[in-house]
Amino acid sequence: MERDKLQTLRQLIIVCDKYGLDRIQRIPEDLKIDLGDYSQNLHNSLHYLHEIKWSGKKNEIIDDEDLIKAFKGLIFIENHKEFGLGSTTPTVRIYREIQLRGLDEDHFIATWALRNRKNPYIPFGDNGKWTGEAKNAVEYYVGCEKRKLLNKYYSAENHGHYLENKIKIFENQVEDLKSRIIDIEERYSYLLLDDSSLADKIIHDKKRSVISFYKEIEKLCKSDFVSADQLKQIYNKIGENRKKEVKDLKGLIEERINNLNS
Numbered sequence: 001m002e003r004d005k006l007q008t009l010r011q012l013i014i015v016c017d018k019y020g021l022d023r024i025q026r027i028p029e030d031l032k033i034d035l036g037d038y039s040q041n042l043h044n045s046l047h048y049l050h051e052i053k054w055s056g057k058k059n060e061i062i063d064d065e066d067l068i069k070a071f072k073g074l075i076f077i078e079n080h081k082e083f084g085l086g087s088t089t090p091t092v093r094i095y096r097e098i099q100l101r102g103l104d105e106d107h108f109i110a111t112w113a114l115r116n117r118k119n120p121y122i123p124f125g126d127n128g129k130w131t132g133e134a135k136n137a138v139e140y141y142v143g144c145e146k147r148k149l150l151n152k153y154y155s156a157e158n159h160g161h162y163l164e165n166k167i168k169i170f171e172n173q174v175e176d177l178k179s180r181i182i183d184i185e186e187r188y189s190y191l192l193l194d195d196s197s198l199a200d201k202i203i204h205d206k207k208r209s210v211i212s213f214y215k216e217i218e219k220l221c222k223s224d225f226v227s228a229d230q231l232k233q234i235y236n237k238i239g240e241n242r243k244k245e246v247k248d249l250k251g252l253i254e255e256r257i258n259n260l261n262s
Contacts, residue, residue, distance in 0.1 A: 005052055006061070008045045012073035013066050021072040027116045033080055046074070049090035054097040064103055071095060071123075072112070079118045087121050095123035106191060107137030114140060138188045142181050149174055190216070195223040199230040203237065210237045211246060218249070221256040228260040 016022055019031060052061060062070065071094045078085055095113065098104050113123040114134050124140065134140035156167045190201055199220050202213050210217070217234060220226045235253045238246060 005049065008049060009062055009066070009070050012070040012077070015073035015076060016069035019076060021076055022069055025112065025115070027076060027079070033077060046085065046090060049074075050093065054093065054100070064101060067094070067098060067101070068103065068109060071098060071109070072116075075113055075117055075119075075122060078122070079116070086119060087125070089119055089121055089125075091119075091122045092125035107188075108191075110140070111136040111138075136188075138185055142184075145177060145181065149177065195220055195225040196227075196230070199226045199234065203230065203233045210234060211241075211249070214245065214249060218252065221252050228257045231257050231260070 015033065019027075019033070021027065071091060074089075074091050074094065078089060078091070091113070095104075095110070098109060104110055110123055114136055117123070126140075126144075134143055152170060153167075156170060186207075190198055193201060198216060202210065202216065202220075205213075220234075221231070231253050235250060235257070238250055241247075
């Protein structure tokens with residue numbers, strides 16, 4: 001049984017490598033799998049993936065890089081009618097393993113899956129009205145919030161006038177959520193920028209404090225595509241602040257500027 005599991009995972013990794021799935025953002029519509037290159041029993045063996053005792057840690061079964069490759073390979077295979085698995089797809093459990101290992105904190109892998117899937121249950125196992133058609137992770141999470149809000153709203157409506165005051169409070173929460181959704185979408189758009197463009201966005205962002213981009217600035221300090229002048233503008237925008245994390249960030253920027261100017 002263990003041998004069957006490993007063989008199935010290896011076949012999925014081979015599919016990813018052969019078709020370069022980890023190097024493209026979107027799978028071309030005309031890209032089809034050559035079924036003759038793979039075992040005729042692959043369809044039947046996919047159920048073995050449900051029996052793997054995933055642990056959320058790198059293990060002897062599969063390492064992090066191969067786990068992601070197997071995930072993408074399986075999505076590509078499922079896009080072919082003869083392999084469609086619907087709600088029984090093991091990609092849901094594999095993606096959960098990716099999350100438990102902390103491999104998709106920026107939601108790039110989920111977004112890749114949502115853009116390239118044909119099975120609406122991939123990768124979250126949810127085929128709901130607001131989530132089944134999501135094209136990226138932000139749309140999915142926004143859809144989840146919309147569904148939660150609608151469920152709460154309909155529940156409140158059924159209780160009638162007794163809940164009028166609570167509905168008013170809820171409506172205020174909805175407005176607050178809308179503002180947070182807009183902010184999430186804007187921040188997500190920043191993740192799609194190249195390093196130089198991201199630096200410019202941070203410099204000219206009048207809505208958020210520079211410190212809210214702490215992790216992004218750490219990344220920019222390691223980039224070869226951000227100039228000393230851009231880093232200096234970010235540094236000057238921080239201003240005076242006695243907090244340790246701010247001092248550490250300013251020190252990191254200063255060090256990078258000095259390296260670039262040396």
